Amino acid sequence: MIWIASIQCFFGLLSVFVFRDKTFTDFIYPSLLCLILAFFLFIRTNRGEQKKIFFREALAFASFTWILMGVLGALPIMSVTGVSFTDAVFESVSAMTTTGATILTGLDEMPKSFLLYRQFLQWMGGLGIVIFVVAILPMLNVGGMRLLKAETPGPIKNEKLAPRVASTSRYLWLVYLCLTIGCAGSYWLAGMSPFDAIAHSLTTVSTGGFSPYDASMGHFQQPIILVVADVFMILGAISFALHHKLFTARAISGYWQDEETRWFLIALAVFSVILTVLAFNAQTHHSFWESLNQAVFHVVSFMTSTGYGADDLSAWPAATAGFLVAASYLGGCAGSTAGGNKFIRNVITLRILKHQMLQAIHPRAIMKVVYQGKAVTNDVIQAVMSFMLMVAISSMVLTLILMLTGLDFFSAFTAVSACLNVLGPGFGEVSSNFIPVSDTGTWVLTLAMILGRLEYFTLLTLLLPQFWRD
């Protein structure tokens, strides 16, 4: 059931969109291929309908969807821009995972329909990931997300996935659409053209970060546009289930009562202060207000894993890159389109570490790690810590592999972190695009994006031999 619902949704929307663009045969053949594939998959899954579809199938389905969509989405990119298959898949996966890393240059001269296709692909990816993390992950407790169960509405006790996914998808889709329309309207009021407003709203709410311009947000002169982007990037990085709950209840103060959102906003403020001080001291801008605006924008862009740029960061103090990469590791809130560790895990991790120290002082006392007023169970603690360690280990191992392909340490590490955290921009050799990366390196980074987007464990379980045994 889930197969059908999601695949139809994906393919339907993709083909509708693709067909609209009548100027490009580049789009028509791939979309026909998609329809044929969808048809066969539909037949296949209809046959298997009787079987109970659960943990294993959900894991496999999520991984294969992203990989398949990545490859299919790559076909128009290849035929329009003439890049290699490797690069096209990288670009397409970068769109579908809302990473926003690019191997293209000269965007400003490309056909508008193609640019909008890229933006739309990212918007679709954002919707897909929200459905995945809100409806599927909590059932699997991947990375400790069982905690979120309490937040999602409706009955949740080990029911079959399909009806749940369908009902959850409906309201998520509504929230997502409202935010996008609000964002596009605000951009337009702030001074963007209608095309720019729509194109950027698609990648702001999805915290994707693709832009139809090489200069990204630096293309626009109005400071107010950065502020609009700030607001909608933050909204896109807050739990969509929470948005829905608070919109229907009309209780805006609920954002501050939610521990995860509260700490996310506090962290944004702290990092903004640090970066403003750094930028202002280095006199990279004309006024304090410009430094503030730019610093806040970049902190929001990196912490929400959007990855928009608006300035030449290499002119900023060297420590800026360090803080921005650290911000991208922290990430946004769970149940949103943002990447990174997510604040629910950051908060729980810090509490576990404090708990460890207290336990060392009072070894016989019985203490609990508390989150949002409830004691966190051992299995959630271990899942959260496993996730965090997986982030550290993946960063280290993938950086080493990229260094073997010839990148220097700084470029390799920032490229890996940009992909794992589905952030987008790197530093050093990969600061403007990922063209300097070798073919092998590009495939490694493509995998890194899927790995990070699917919260590591979803993809990695497929590698275990036990997964394929019965």
Add this chain to the structure above:
Amino acid sequence: MIWIASIQCFFGLLSVFVFRDKTFTDFIYPSLLCLILAFFLFIRTNRGEQKKIFFREALAFASFTWILMGVLGALPIMSVTGVSFTDAVFESVSAMTTTGATILTGLDEMPKSFLLYRQFLQWMGGLGIVIFVVAILPMLNVGGMRLLKAETPGPIKNEKLAPRVASTSRYLWLVYLCLTIGCAGSYWLAGMSPFDAIAHSLTTVSTGGFSPYDASMGHFQQPIILVVADVFMILGAISFALHHKLFTARAISGYWQDEETRWFLIALAVFSVILTVLAFNAQTHHSFWESLNQAVFHVVSFMTSTGYGADDLSAWPAATAGFLVAASYLGGCAGSTAGGNKFIRNVITLRILKHQMLQAIHPRAIMKVVYQGKAVTNDVIQAVMSFMLMVAISSMVLTLILMLTGLDFFSAFTAVSACLNVLGPGFGEVSSNFIPVSDTGTWVLTLAMILGRLEYFTLLTLLLPQFWRD
């Protein structure tokens, strides 16, 4: 009791050593100061003798000992070399924690007695840390070291620390001395002068890495010397309790039966193969055997956190630095003088991650993480993971702080990892010594060495307000 025993041991040996060197008044005044301080501490602790000394006191004692010894050991360094107080404390703490990072240049021209003092300080530090990790840490379960309890001989059930420390210290001291004598003899047979053999044996067995020469092990031409160093660095990085057990039982095969030692040796082999291939491909040496010898030596030097150098690593491929830093994070075995994460934690962490994936596939199955044939308890799992996360977080935070003091990312990160893992040498700006680091940065790195040496949690608990309340 533990206060008195350890302080007397430390101060006694230090003053005996210091007094031996009659040519330098630089040594006499500080050593008098030490004796006076020891006397006052002796009186103070005698008064407090009746109180039960346990967890909190053990934690505080360990931290303060290393800080105090660092400051006191710095005095002769200041007066002999004329460096600032900051730099002298760094050098002294670097010695006491067996880090081996240096802010000195022109070692070859310095007085031999001073150079031997530096080496001896590191040897003392090695002994201190072995007693600390074997006798005290398992009682506190800092970083999951309760697991090691099974390994240490004698009754261990919540007894008072003092008699246990005394009995354990005796055999550790014996093992340490035997290894050092064996190492010095082997160096001498391999062609070193008696002074060089003794000086290097003191910092090989302690995996400290100080050398009386600027070129470190590169000072010697005989390839066989590197092989001798390999053997004794590895022995110094294997659990001393295990050494004692197997020496008395005359069962050399026991090393391979010990899971931690086995994986440590396997990892050494794997990294050696990778580095040999890298070095041989880049043709940095005249022959395959030279590449092999150099690659194995550097892998052993970094993985055991000794930090000896024997070649100009900047001529090696860029990925070399990445692999060596990664090796230093892996570290040696628990209960030895080595730094880093220790293999017992590496092995358990990987098993926990695998366990998480299996649990995602079979959510209802009851599975256990097994180490050395026994199920690992939840509190050990959480302590191990907390330790690993603390390593990652400390590395990130301290790197950011160092970048604020003006270092570039690569230098800052490798400097921090060199200090946290008590390794010694960094890369980039800090590849030959730590002089380019600012004063603030030097203090940060001094703290990092103590933080890493005392397994993070020992020092960090002192920062909790709860520690100081009753």
